[in-house]
Amino acid sequence: MIIDSSERPTLACIAQITGVSIATVSKVVNGREDVSQVTRTRVLAALEEAGYRSPGRSRISGGPMVVEVAFDSVDSNYAPIVLNGILDLAADAGVEVLFSVTGNPAGPRRGPERKSQRMLDEGRKGLIIVTSDFAAHEVAPFQRKRIPVVVIDPVNPPFGVVSVGAANWAGGRAATEHLLELGHIRIAYLGGSKSAESNQARMYGYWSAMELHGVQVVSDLVIHGKFHPEHGAAGLAALLALPEQPTAIFAGNDEIAVGILKEARRRGIRVPEDLSLVGFDGTALAEDSVPALTSVAQPLHDMGRTSLRMLLQQALGEPLDSTRIELATQLVVRESTAPMVANRG
Amino acid sequence: MIIDSSERPTLACIAQITGVSIATVSKVVNGREDVSQVTRTRVLAALEEAGYRSPGRSRISGGPMVVEVAFDSVDSNYAPIVLNGILDLAADAGVEVLFSVTGNPAGPRRGPERKSQRMLDEGRKGLIIVTSDFAAHEVAPFQRKRIPVVVIDPVNPPFGVVSVGAANWAGGRAATEHLLELGHIRIAYLGGSKSAESNQARMYGYWSAMELHGVQVVSDLVIHGKFHPEHGAAGLAALLALPEQPTAIFAGNDEIAVGILKEARRRGIRVPEDLSLVGFDGTALAEDSVPALTSVAQPLHDMGRTSLRMLLQQALGEPLDSTRIELATQLVVRESTAPMVANRG
DNA sequence: CTGAAAGCGCTTACAG
DNA sequence: CTGAAAGCGCTTACAG
Numbered sequence: 204m205i206i207d208s209s210e211r212p213t214l215a216c217i218a219q220i221t222g223v224s225i226a227t228v229s230k231v232v233n234g235r236e237d238v239s240q241v242t243r244t245r246v247l248a249a250l251e252e253a254g255y256r257s258p259g260r261s262r263i264s265g266g267p268m269v270v271e272v273a274f275d276s277v278d279s280n281y282a283p284i285v286l287n288g289i290l291d292l293a294a295d296a297g298v299e300v301l302f303s304v305t306g307n308p309a310g311p312r313r314g315p316e317r318k319s320q321r322m323l324d325e326g327r328k329g330l331i332i333v334t335s336d337f338a339a340h341e342v343a344p345f346q347r348k349r350i351p352v353v354v355i356d357p358v359n360p361p362f363g364v365v366s367v368g369a370a371n372w373a374g375g376r377a378a379t380e381h382l383l384e385l386g387h388i389r390i391a392y393l394g395g396s397k398s399a400e401s402n403q404a405r406m407y408g409y410w411s412a413m414e415l416h417g418v419q420v421v422s423d424l425v426i427h428g429k430f431h432p433e434h435g436a437a438g439l440a441a442l443l444a445l446p447e448q449p450t451a452i453f454a455g456n457d458e459i460a461v462g463i464l465k466e467a468r469r470r471g472i473r474v475p476e477d478l479s480l481v482g483f484d485g486t487a488l489a490e491d492s493v494p495a496l497t498s499v500a501q502p503l504h505d506m507g508r509t510s511l512r513m514l515l516q517q518a519l520g521e522p523l524d525s526t527r528i529e530l531a532t533q534l535v536v537r538e539s540t541a542p543m544v545a546n547r548g
Numbered sequence: 549m550i551i552d553s554s555e556r557p558t559l560a561c562i563a564q565i566t567g568v569s570i571a572t573v574s575k576v577v578n579g580r581e582d583v584s585q586v587t588r589t590r591v592l593a594a595l596e597e598a599g600y601r602s603p604g605r606s607r608i609s610g611g612p613m614v615v616e617v618a619f620d621s622v623d624s625n626y627a628p629i630v631l632n633g634i635l636d637l638a639a640d641a642g643v644e645v646l647f648s649v650t651g652n653p654a655g656p657r658r659g660p661e662r663k664s665q666r667m668l669d670e671g672r673k674g675l676i677i678v679t680s681d682f683a684a685h686e687v688a689p690f691q692r693k694r695i696p697v698v699v700i701d702p703v704n705p706p707f708g709v710v711s712v713g714a715a716n717w718a719g720g721r722a723a724t725e726h727l728l729e730l731g732h733i734r735i736a737y738l739g740g741s742k743s744a745e746s747n748q749a750r751m752y753g754y755w756s757a758m759e760l761h762g763v764q765v766v767s768d769l770v771i772h773g774k775f776h777p778e779h780g781a782a783g784l785a786a787l788l789a790l791p792e793q794p795t796a797i798f799a800g801n802d803e804i805a806v807g808i809l810k811e812a813r814r815r816g817i818r819v820p821e822d823l824s825l826v827g828f829d830g831t832a833l834a835e836d837s838v839p840a841l842t843s844v845a846q847p848l849h850d851m852g853r854t855s856l857r858m859l860l861q862q863a864l865g866e867p868l869d870s871t872r873i874e875l876a877t878q879l880v881v882r883e884s885t886a887p888m889v890a891n892r893g
Numbered sequence: 894c895t896g897a898a899a900g901c902g903c904t905t906a907c908a909g
Numbered sequence: 910c911t912g913a914a915a916g917c918g919c920t921t922a923c924a925g
Contacts, residue, residue, distance in 0.1 A: 568912085569911070570912085571911075571912055571914095572910090575911095582910065582911085583911085584911090
């Protein structure tokens with residue numbers, strides 16, 4: 204068989220070049236699993252080299268690039284801002300953004316295998332995943348099909364997956380130092396899910412600030428739970444039951460902090476006069492609550508932008524500086540923190 | 549052969565329907581000349597009827613239906629919930645949702661003419677517009693191209709455009725009746741944009757409740773401005789400067805109400821002991837604020853669902869019950885309202 | 894993992 | 910004109 208460069212190459216051409224069967228080439232093109240890594244690599248190289256296009260897909264490459272964003276849920280303080288950042292860069296780059304929600308409790312979670320196949324069929328150029336609940340193996344089908352993936356702030360950044368996050372450790376440290384500088388000593392950490400890497404990073408940031416200032420961390424003052432207001436309320440109750448109550452709390456996120464605020468109000472504890480409180484996230488919730496929350500702001504908008512930038516770099520075959528980027532957080536001081544006064548205990 | 553309507557029709561299906569061979573159908577599809585006029589006409593009709601698409605073209609017309617949603621901004625308390633409703637039904641209906649943001653202050657607003665042309669080229673099946681700032685003439689290019697459009701809660705529902713909204717008048721009336729039943733008489737309406745139809749409807753709901761209870765509306769107690777917290781704070785200041793201060797305020801939305809809460813707190817006015825307050829929207833903001841806001845909940849999630857349902861009905865050529873649907877609002881009583889006490893004013 | 898073989902959707906040269 | 914038959918590009922269940 205002669206490979207005529209003026210015609211579009213067929214699977215048979217690629218098969219001949221690489222010395223495997225047409226069936227095997229077909230499997231590689233469709234991202235099936237039952238192909239050895241060695242064969243897959245060689246075939247992919249030949250496909251690339253010959254400029255193979257599967258039939259009917261030629262039309263797709265003509266239109267604007269379409270990427271997909273998958274959210275656990277879009278109904279949070281967090282998701283819309285990330286989305287805004289993504290849409291912001293998408294407008295500049297002339298890229299279209301398609302939406303899907305994975306965490307729909309009604310329907311069954313669509314398998315990554317089917318989802319990646321559909322994306323390939325539809326000519327989608329990449330996927331941004333915004334979720335806290337994420338397993339590395341879910342990305343595998345996309346990687347096999349050469350569909351670029353970026354994960355935003357995964358609970359546990361999987362190895363080999365491109366991800367964008369915030370500097371949680373540095374943020375936790377800054378929050379705690381702020382409280383220490385106000386004179387607080389008995390500072391509690393009321394965090395979220397113990398297994399979440401972001402929560403751990405915030406807690407260790409707290410820990411390191413405490414140690415740096417020569418303050419012993421009391422294990423009773425460190426509580427993990429869930430990133431929800433209810434946990435904040437319950438956590439405050441637990442802290443107040445201690446013989447030595449804290450005078451300040453660093454909450455794992457703003458939702459927890461709002462729960463603490465509510466419970467404090469119910470008990471007649473004034474914030475910040477009786478209790479200083481720092482949150483994490485810096486969403487609108489922090490600004491709108493009464494009193495307004497001192498909080499560590501995550502650069503959610505920029506995280507959205509950065510995720511799309513990294514996705515496009517992959518899609519265009521440009522090299523990435525790093526498979527993991529963490530953006531700086533910033534402590535924003537509002538009304539919920541004040542210097543410690545010595546009349547409580 | 550059984551014609552399965554869930555699958556894409558093949559040439560074989562069309563051949564069976566029309567009673568000619570597959571080869572002949574193929575010729576018709578490819579516009580070959582050696583087919584009689586009679587046969588060609590019959591086959592073309594069957595192709596149209598069955599919705600046949602040749603394999604290469606199926607990517608655009610044959611794939612999952614893609615609709616587009618245009619937001620002014622997705623970064624609000626309001627937009628994400630509407631979006632959730634849209635995505636909810638989209639998942640059920642197997643429809644994909646593409647996003648665009650129109651209110652990007654950086655870039656120029658893309659003309660509806662170009663946007664509608666692009667949607668036609670890309671095979672988009674319809675457009676949902678979520679915006680308060682909307683002119684009827686912007687829909688015209690879409691209507692000319694037969695692209696279905698649904699507008700969610702426009703400030704002024706344009707004639708001849710399909711739209712979904714909330715029962716603002718009934719909501720305003722329910723909010724005001726709640727305050728009247730608590731014994732309040734001097735009730736202020738601190739609303740949003742005077743020209744917004746939703747704001748007017750809420751205000752007239754307030755008005756009608758007042759009149760029904762035989763309470764004269766005092767014009768000084770009705771203030772319009774913007775749907776923002778700053779307006780709430782400034783409005784409260786203006787109301788407190790009156791010789792006869794109100795004992796209760798119905799705010800045009802939750803953002804205004806939160807601004808009122810902040811200003812009240814700054815001035816040492818207790819809510820609800822000294823001042824009762826009702827908001828409008830019933831987003832997370834109402835639940836999270838301290839005290840939690842009594843508010844008229846808009847069915848934002850259902851508004852999203854309904855908008856997509858109406859869009860799909862149009863796209864599938866089904867008749868619409870109405871070009872305008874208003875969904876019921878519901879008063880949710882929380883902590884910011886209490887019976888009037890007679891020691892103020 | 895791999896590929897021979899069966900099969901699908903489609904096209905086309907050609908016999909009638 | 911029409912369609913049986915050969916064939917193309919591709920996919921997939923299955924034997925090895």
